[in-house]
Amino acid sequence: MFLTWAGLLWGGVAAAEPMHVRAVASPPETLQKLTGKRAIRLYWDAGWPESLGPATVELKTSSGWKAIGSGVEPGWLSKPLPRESQLRVIQGGQASAAVWATWGLDAQGVARLGWPELLPGAQVADIIADGDKGAWVALLEGGLVYADKTAFPVQAFGVFEGLPSPQVNALLLDGEQLWVATGDGLALVVEGRVTQVWDLSLSDPWVQALGGSSADLFIGTYHGLDRLQDRLTPLLSTHSVFSITVGRDGRFWAGYEGVYGLPEGEPIEGVNPDLNIWDSDHYAPDRVLLATDTVGVLQLKSGVLSQFWMSKSGATYALERQRGVLYVAADTQGLVALNGSQVEKRWTRAQGLPGDSVTEVAAGPSGRLWVGTDQGLALLRPKTDTIAAWRLAGGAAGIGVSQVSASKKGAWVATDLGLAHIGEVPGRYKDALAIPGPVLGVQEQHAGRSLWVLTPENAYRVRPSGLERLPLPARTERLAVSGGSTWLAGETGLYRHDGGLDRFVATSITGPVLDLSVAPSGLLWVLQDGYLSAVDAAGSRRDYLQASQGEGLRACGAGTFVWGNQGLELVNVSSGEVSVFPALAQIQVLDLVCEQGNTWVLTTQGLVAFPDGGLLYGVPELSTLGEIRGLDLDDEGRAWIMGEGGVALYPLR
Secondary structure, three states, X not given: OOOOXXXXXXXXXXXOOOOOOEEEEOOOOOHHHOOXXXXXXXXXXXXXXXXXXXXXXXXXXXXXXEEEEEEEOOOEEEEEEOOOOEEEEEEOOEEOOOEEOEOOEOHHHHHHOOOOOOEEEOOEEXXXXXXXXXXXXXXXXXXXXXEEXXXXXXXXXXXXXXXXXXXXXEEEEEOOEEEEEEOOEEEEEEOOEEEEEEOOOOOOOXXXXXXXXXXXXXXXXXXXXXXXXXXEEEEEEOOOOOEEEEOOOOOEEEEXXXXXXXXXXXXXXXXXXXXXXXXXXXXEOOEEEEEEOOOOEEEEEOOEEEEEEOOOOOOOOEEEEEOXXXXXXXXXXXXXXXXXXXXXXXXXXXXXXXXXXXEEEEEOHHHOEEEEEOOEEEEEEOOOOEEEXXXXXXXXXXXXXXXXXXXXXXXXXXXXXXXEEEOOOOHHHHHHHHOEOOXXXXXXXXXXXXXXXXOOXXXXXXXXXXXXXXXXXXXXXXXXXXXXXXXXXXXXXXXXXXXXXXXXXXXXXXXXXXEEEEOOOOOEEEEEXXXXXXXXXXXXXXXXXXXXXXXXXXXXXXXXXXXXXXXXXXXXXXXXXXXXXXXXXXXXXXXXXXXXXXXXXXXXXXXXXXXXXXXXXXXXXXXXXXXXXXXXXXXXXXXEEEEOOEEEEEEXX
């Protein structure tokens, strides 16, 4: 690498320390193996275009640095090491800075836990066909996968495989070299290993478009375009590059404030510079179709731009011509087949695609099409409307998660797309995976003899004898199980399942319910606008009016916690007295759980543990989860952090 290897003169005399050193603990195969020692995989830049040769890896010990690997290359895997391990790379007589291993699991890590053969992310950003064999697929926050046309299991590449980020925006395949554009730099993958990373040397580390070849590569970023030959050179600056395609005129066309021809960087005549160009189809010597995200597909003919086709939303992201038919990835309008400028056919979720929002389309084997959506990948045979869709992992990035119910062997995950399970699905509950999404809640009852699942329209009870659907008495959003009682709550109040009537009946609590929580004693706590109520199995209630107006609650052995705009409060069950926590007065509280004398508070700044003096603990990167929906703690001391973009798993012990 050129500009990021400070002091390195290719073909010259100076040398520098190994750069972009990354150490990542191996993902555990099961939930039980989340803690304890784990093997650590190490990556660093191998040198481009020439190899810098093998390296030595050292581990820091109480007596100094100790060599644990010699003559190794990027991607080297260590023996199992403890969490606090610190390593460095020695190459060319130079030592890298010491690095700590990345140990926690992000949403992608959870997705791969127990489901290595499924898609770890929902949102497809790019697809590059690998001949008739399969395709490389870029997933937003899900990393990179290789999908085989004949088998649904995928090969996943993420941070553990060396990518600098699980955010993958674009791909370029050139023989045995795969170029991967990520949210934190450009990565080169050779023979399944990341051998080089470019980041700060680029116009911007957020790379979103690629074109050219390994010998002459064009790199489109969020703030400009670079060219990589024997050195890195900036070509265009300031603005975003959305696409790089090959034109009939022998140039590459870059979607950048309109369209620019490469390598000269001259603007293409006739294209409005305010347009974002996501793809182009050079279907005739003097005609080009341009996909935009605001005004549909435009035609450029002899320097004159005109409307060709436009969907209701105006957003189009990819064009693919096959056998005279133009296929358009038309965002929320699905995949559209155009005969001329007229719609010949349309495919959406109703026709079998994983999602309605189509973001990518690419030529597949034998007249088929690879189709990327916001909810997964599919292979389409247009003539027969045959669609094969890849299944998503239980914790796939990009899928909103509302609740997790975890045990030693696995975890049920309530997602926006349906019910998923991390780990082997218990045979007695196999029918539960057929429940349509979105799923708002999931809880086991009677020591695992039944499973309750809540959706916006129905409540489901899953038992070895099968699946039963119980109509809802009103629209409900929350589910809680307390001993032999099952509770639902929503805008109109609280409802309890009556075993004799086998239906849900209204309780004395009416009006909007903000949150539910079951105490260790089995008592159900209900939060409404301005007050708390404690409800027993028979439905009797006791109101607590001293607590401030809150947004969430959690019942623990020490009392019931309430949080909201007034910070965090603890309500004494016996007296009703309220205690406050001044240390959290200026910190936004998102959720809270209790475990063996400790209270873990999830805030926008991390996890705060009480009564350990308010120490702040790091958590997995939460930005990929979007808006946080909740925190849960299972019996094994694992924290599950749920959000609109997935679920993260973090061991607290």
